[in-house]
Amino acid sequence: MSSRERILGRVRRALADVPRDDTPYEQALERRYLTEHGERSVEQRVDLLAENLADYRAVVHRCPEGELGTVISGLLAERNSASVLVPPGLDEAWLAATEVPRVTDRADSTPHDLDRVTSVVTACAVAIAETGTIVLDGGPDQGRRRITLVPDHHICVVRVPDQVVASVPQALERLDPARPLTWISGPSATSDIELDRVEGVHGPRTLEVILVT
Amino acid sequence: MSGTFVGMPAFPVAAHEAVNNQTLRGNLRHATHTIRAKRAKAVAEVSDWAELREAGKETKDHTLRHLDRYLVQLEESVVAAGGTVHWAADADEANRIVADLVKATGESEVVKVKSMATQEIGLNEALEAEGIHAYETDLAELIVQLGKDRPSHILVPAIHRNRGEIREIFAREMSEWGRPAPEGLTDSPAELAEAARLHLREKFLRAKVGISGANFMVAETGTLVVVESEGNGRMCLTLPETLISVVGIEKIVPTWRDLEVYLQTLPRSSTAERMNPYTSTWTGTTDGDGPQNFHLVLLDNGRTDTLADEVGRQALRCIRCSACLNVCPVYERAGGHAYGSVYPGPIGAILSPQLRGTQSEIDASLPYASSLCGACYEVCPVAIDIPEVLVHLRERIAQGGPVTRDGSKVVLQPAKGHAAERAAMRAARWAFSHPGALRTGQRLASRTRRFHPRTLPGPGKAWSDTRDLPAVPAEPFRDWWQRTHGGKDAK
Numbered sequence: 001m002s003s004r005e006r007i008l009g010r011v012r013r014a015l016a017d018v019p020r021d022d023t024p025y026e027q028a029l030e031r032r033y034l035t036e037h038g039e040r041s042v043e044q045r046v047d048l049l050a051e052n053l054a055d056y057r058a059v060v061h062r063c064p065e066g067e068l069g070t071v072i073s074g075l076l077a078e079r080n081s082a083s084v085l086v087p088p089g090l091d092e093a094w095l096a097a098t099e100v101p102r103v104t105d106r107a108d109s110t111p112h113d114l115d116r117v118t119s120v121v122t123a124c125a126v127a128i129a130e131t132g133t134i135v136l137d138g139g140p141d142q143g144r145r146r147i148t149l150v151p152d153h154h155i156c157v158v159r160v161p162d163q164v165v166a167s168v169p170q171a172l173e174r175l176d177p178a179r180p181l182t183w184i185s186g187p188s189a190t191s192d193i194e195l196d197r198v199e200g201v202h203g204p205r206t207l208e209v210i211l212v213t
Numbered sequence: 214m215s216g217t218f219v220g221m222p223a224f225p226v227a228a229h230e231a232v233n234n235q236t237l238r239g240n241l242r243h244a245t246h247t248i249r250a251k252r253a254k255a256v257a258e259v260s261d262w263a264e265l266r267e268a269g270k271e272t273k274d275h276t277l278r279h280l281d282r283y284l285v286q287l288e289e290s291v292v293a294a295g296g297t298v299h300w301a302a303d304a305d306e307a308n309r310i311v312a313d314l315v316k317a318t319g320e321s322e323v324v325k326v327k328s329m330a331t332q333e334i335g336l337n338e339a340l341e342a343e344g345i346h347a348y349e350t351d352l353a354e355l356i357v358q359l360g361k362d363r364p365s366h367i368l369v370p371a372i373h374r375n376r377g378e379i380r381e382i383f384a385r386e387m388s389e390w391g392r393p394a395p396e397g398l399t400d401s402p403a404e405l406a407e408a409a410r411l412h413l414r415e416k417f418l419r420a421k422v423g424i425s426g427a428n429f430m431v432a433e434t435g436t437l438v439v440v441e442s443e444g445n446g447r448m449c450l451t452l453p454e455t456l457i458s459v460v461g462i463e464k465i466v467p468t469w470r471d472l473e474v475y476l477q478t479l480p481r482s483s484t485a486e487r488m489n490p491y492t493s494t495w496t497g498t499t500d501g502d503g504p505q506n507f508h509l510v511l512l513d514n515g516r517t518d519t520l521a522d523e524v525g526r527q528a529l530r531c532i533r534c535s536a537c538l539n540v541c542p543v544y545e546r547a548g549g550h551a552y553g554s555v556y557p558g559p560i561g562a563i564l565s566p567q568l569r570g571t572q573s574e575i576d577a578s579l580p581y582a583s584s585l586c587g588a589c590y591e592v593c594p595v596a597i598d599i600p601e602v603l604v605h606l607r608e609r610i611a612q613g614g615p616v617t618r619d620g621s622k623v624v625l626q627p628a629k630g631h632a633a634e635r636a637a638m639r640a641a642r643w644a645f646s647h648p649g650a651l652r653t654g655q656r657l658a659s660r661t662r663r664f665h666p667r668t669l670p671g672p673g674k675a676w677s678d679t680r681d682l683p684a685v686p687a688e689p690f691r692d693w694w695q696r697t698h699g700g701k702d703a704k
Binding site for chain 1: 243244248258281294351353376402409414434451477490511521617620
C-alpha cells in the first residue's frame with residue numbers, strides 16, 4: 001500500500017464517528033465577521049493607509065501623477081543610489097527625470113547581480129488601508145519577486161484611490177491566487193532579540209511608498 | 214544543532230531546574246509580558262474578533278471532518294499548477310523523501326525557512342546524516358542552531374537568550390559555519406541583526422535548494438502561504454531553483470477566501486501586529502519567477518491518530534500562533550525546554566502527547582504541566598479548548614483506554630504511579646453514587662475539622678508538600694441548604 005492510500009485510509013477510519021454531511025462548504029460556514037472595520041470616506045481610507053504604513057516605519061510620500069518622475073528622482077538622489085532596478089512593464093515616465101543608471105532584471109541575472117543594485121522601483125497590485133499593507137502580484141510593472149527583495153531600498157507606487165481597499169477580505173477578492181503574491185507591511189523586521197524591533201534583517205531596510213493621485 | 218528530545222526527564226523534573234535559573238526567568242517574564250500586552254491591543258482594534266475566531270474554528274473543524282476529500286483536492290490543485298506531491302506517513306519517510314529530493318539536485322546544502330513541521334521530524338539531523346547541511350535562516354533559529362541549543366518558543370525560538378548571550382554565540386560560532394561575525398561586535402540588537410544579515414546573505418545568494426513549511430494550504434487553488442517578518446522566508450522561497458515544502462496534513466483550508474480570516478487573526482495573535490511584514494503565497498510554479506521545481510511533502514506523523522480522538526482532535530485546529538504560550542503562568546516560569554518537545558506551552562502539552570503517544574515519561578507528564586486556569590483557551594484564535602483536552606488526556610493516562618497508534622486501535626494500560634489517584638477517584642465515584650454515605654462522611658469531616666492534619670500522610674504526602682490542603686467548612690453545603698431553605702433564610 002502506498003503512503004497516500006495509508007494516510008487517506010487512516011483519515012477515513014479516524015472519522016468513523018462523524019456523521020455524513022454533504023452541505024456545501026459555503027452554506028455550512030456562516031461568515032458573520034465584517035468585510036470592513038468602520039465606515040470611511042475614500043479620502044479617509046487613503047489617510048488610514050498612509051498612517052498605518054508610517055506606523056510600521058515605511059516612509060510615505062504623496063504627489064499628483066505629473067510630479068511622480070521628480071519625486072522618484074529626488075528619492076533616488078537622496079539615497080545616492082548607484083543603480084536602480086526597473087521591472088519590464090514600468091511606466092517610462094516614472095524614471096524619466098533621473099540620471100541613475102537602470103538595471104533590467106533579466107532571466108539569466110543571478111542573485112549576486114541583484115545584490116549589487118541599490119534601489120528598485122515598482123508599482124503594486126493592491127494596498128490595504130486597515131493593515132498598512134501593499135501587495136505585489138508579479139505583474140509587468142512589479143517584476144519578479146526577487147527584485148523587491150535583494151536590493152536594500154524599495155520605492156513602491158500606489159495609485160490612490162483605485163488601488164486602495166479597506167480590508168484584508170476586500171484585498172483577497174481582488175487578487176488572483178494563480179499568481180505569486182508578496183504582501184509587504186513595512187520594511188523587513190525582526191524582534192528576535194529581546195523583542196527589540198530591528199528593521200531590515202534580510203529584505204529591504206528602507207521601504208518608501210508614494211501615494212499618487 | 215537542535216538535539217533530540219527523546220529521553221527527556223518528565224516535565225516536573227525539567228521544570229524544577231528551569232525555574233531556578235534566574236536569567237531564564239527574567240528573559241521569559243520580559244518577553245511574555247511584552248507580547249501579552251501588545252496582543253491585547255492589536256486584538257482590541259478589530260471589533261469582530263469573536264466572529265473571526267468562530268469562523269476560524271468552524272473552517273478548521275469542517276476541513277478536519279472532510280480531510281480526506283480536501284487532501285485529494287489539494288493534491289490535484291498542486292499537480293495542476295506544476296508541483297509534485299509526496300505523502301509521508303511518519304518522520305522517517307518524510308526525511309527520506311526530502312533527502313532523496315535534495316540528492317537528486319546534486320546539492321549538499323540547503324537554506325531553510327523556520328518550520329515547526331521540519332523540527333518535529335528532526336529533518337536537519339536526518340539531512341546531516343546524509344551529508345547535507347541545512348542552514349536555518351530565521352534569526353532566532355540561527356541563534357539556536359549556532360548555540361547548539363533547542364528552540365524554546367514557537368514564534369521566538371531564542372526567547373530564552375538575552376543580547377549578551379547572543380553576542381557571545383555569534384562571536385564564537387559564526388566562523389565555523391561561514392562568514393565570521395564582524396570584529397568588535399557589540400550586543401546591540403541592530404548590530405547583531407546586521408551580523409546575521411551578512412552571514413546569511415552569502416548563503417541565500419548561492420543556494421539552489423530551499424526547504425520550508427507552510428502556514429496554510431488552499432485546497433481549491435493549491436496555493437501555499439508562508440507568513441514571516443524578516444524576509445529570510447522570501448529569500449528561501451524565491452531564490453533557489455528547487456523548493457521543498459514539508460507540511461502537516463491539518464494545514465488545509467478549503468478556499469482562497471478563507472485566508473481572509475486567518476490573515477487577520479494569525480498576525481494579531483502571534484506577533485501582535487496588524488499584519489506581519491511579509492506574506493508569500495505561491496501556487497505550483499511560475500515560469501521565470503521563483504523555483505522551477507516545487508515539491509510538497511504531506512506529513513501525517515501522528516496527525517491521523519490525533520484525528521481519531523473525538524476530544525483531542527481539536528488540537529489539529531492549531532495555527533501555531535503561540536498566543537497560549539505567552540499567557541500561560543506555567544510556561545512563563547518553566548520556559549519551553551522543560552516541555553521536551555518542539556511544541557512547548559499549553560498547545561504542546563496537548564499536541565505532543567497525541568502526536569507521539571504517551572509511552573515516554575515526558576509525554577505522560579505533559580498533560581499535567583498546567584494549572585488549568587483557562588487563559589490559553591481565552592486567547593486561542595481558533596478556540597481550542599486546551600483545558601478540556603488536558604483533562605481528557607490526564608484521564609486517559611491515569612485510567613488507560615482505547616487510543617489509535619499508527620492507524621491501529623490499541624488499548625492503553627493505566628500508567629504506573631497513578632494508583633493512589635485511581636483509588637481516590639474510585640472512592641469518590643462510590644461516594645457520589647451513595648448519597649447517604651456521602652452525607653455521613655461530610656458531617657463527620659466537618660465535626661472533626663479541628664483534628665485534621667496540615668499535610669497528608671502516606672502516599673498523599675508528596676502532593677501536600679507543595680500545596681495547602683483545602684479547609685473543610687464547618688457545615689456541609691447540603692446541610693446548610695436544608696437549614697436555610699435553599700438559601701432563602703440565610704443572612
